[in-house]
Amino acid sequence: MRILGVDTATRRASVGVLIDGVVIVEQSQVAESNHAVSLLPLIADVLRQAHCSVGDLEVVAVSAGPGSFTGLRIGLSVAKGLARATGLRLVAVPTLEALAATVDDHHGTVCTLLDARRGELYAACFAAAPSGCTRLTADTLVTPEALLPQLPTPCVVVGDAVVRYGAWLREQLGARVTLLPFETHGPRGGVVARLGGERLRAGQCDPLPDMEPFYIRPSEAELRYL
Numbered sequence: 001m002r003i004l005g006v007d008t009a010t011r012r013a014s015v016g017v018l019i020d021g022v023v024i025v026e027q028s029q030v031a032e033s034n035h036a037v038s039l040l041p042l043i044a045d046v047l048r049q050a051h052c053s054v055g056d057l058e059v060v061a062v063s064a065g066p067g068s069f070t071g072l073r074i075g076l077s078v079a080k081g082l083a084r085a086t087g088l089r090l091v092a093v094p095t096l097e098a099l100a101a102t103v104d105d106h107h108g109t110v111c112t113l114l115d116a117r118r119g120e121l122y123a124a125c126f127a128a129a130p131s132g133c134t135r136l137t138a139d140t141l142v143t144p145e146a147l148l149p150q151l152p153t154p155c156v157v158v159g160d161a162v163v164r165y166g167a168w169l170r171e172q173l174g175a176r177v178t179l180l181p182f183e184t185h186g187p188r189g190g191v192v193a194r195l196g197g198e199r200l201r202a203g204q205c206d207p208l209p210d211m212e213p214f215y216i217r218p219s220e221a222e223l224r225y226l
């Protein structure tokens with residue numbers, strides 16, 4: 001099976017191609033503003049390196065949130081466009097689950113934290129094992145102070161929130177927390193593709209008209225309307 005994986009939930013976009021369970025090519029890029037300009041060229045470059053055309057693909061898997069509202073909309077729009085144009089099957093992959101699965105050299109608790117701004121975090125915890133990650137908590141929007149007593153320790157923390165809150169977490173938890181730099185442990189399109197394949201085999205292909213980003217927090221427009 002040939003799967004394209006796309007993750008634009010953070011400032012770091014990542015695209016990967018998985019063929020028969022093996023990541024053939026994976027490439028990441030930090031956007032200067034947003035991913036609208038750079039995502040399609042990034043996909044084209046990855047497909048070229050994989051010696052694969054869009055017509056050769058069977059599935060497109062996309063990181064569906066939570067994360068950056070703009071980033072999620074861009075990634076999903078591109079994935080939907082590819083699916084509509086070529087008949088590819090479309091699979092949504094939870095962003096925090098895909099982020100946890102990038103920590104493939106740790107056995108124990110992995111906490112994924114994305115900076116949701118306004119002093120809040122998108123958070124979820126997983127149990128990492130050689131067989132994969134098992135979800136321990138639902139995705140949630142929480143303040144760092146409220147999250148702290150809920151964290152199962154010792155744990156590994158991964159995500160872009162490490163940049164802003166890493167020193168504070170280290171101060172609060174000491175040796176009970178291991179912080180992984182976002183530069184080396186950010187989103188990976190190949191992981192999104194692999195998890196998309198697993199969800200597809202479990203019968204979780206997503207109907208195009210029904211697929212929407214998973215924001216958790218209402219958008220600014222929704223808040224103004226309310």
